[in-house]
Amino acid sequence: MLKENVQEGINEQIRHELYSAYLYLSMSAHFEDQFWKGFAHWMRLQATEELKHALRLFDFVLRRGGLPTLKPIDQPPASFTSPLDIFQRALEHERTNTGAINQLFELAISEKDYPTRVEVEWFITEQVEEENTAEEIVERAKLAGDDRGALLLLDQQLGGRTSSD
Ligand SMILES: [Fe+2]
């Protein structure tokens, strides 16, 4: 059985993951609108991945006999500038989310909730991956700079993403 405060912490993290999906979907819409088709595709899969994260926690709460209470999700930004700016914001967002995951991990430890601790461990590993991927894209977008050809190549490369895991 989940303790009240742990359940609350997980419900809060479900909200974070759903907001992440919202944010990336909004970024995807902007990219579609600007004909950066590859970036749009990548962001759409990223949104799908975040939705899976939310569902993973949702199912975990249910398996533990808790109730996932869905909270209001903030409106994501809808106006953006350059691809570099967008990926920098995505990276910042992932770093913030890592902080939230770490907090949940600390709560699981202090409450001696071992199953939650193991579940959140998966997310800790995942965040290393998420930050690393975003950092790489930011660095490559910096290398491209104002060179449209180089940015289009990056767009094409990210358009080849096949998995939402
Ligand atoms: Fe996530």
Ligand SMILES: [Fe+2]
């Ligand atoms: Fe993420």
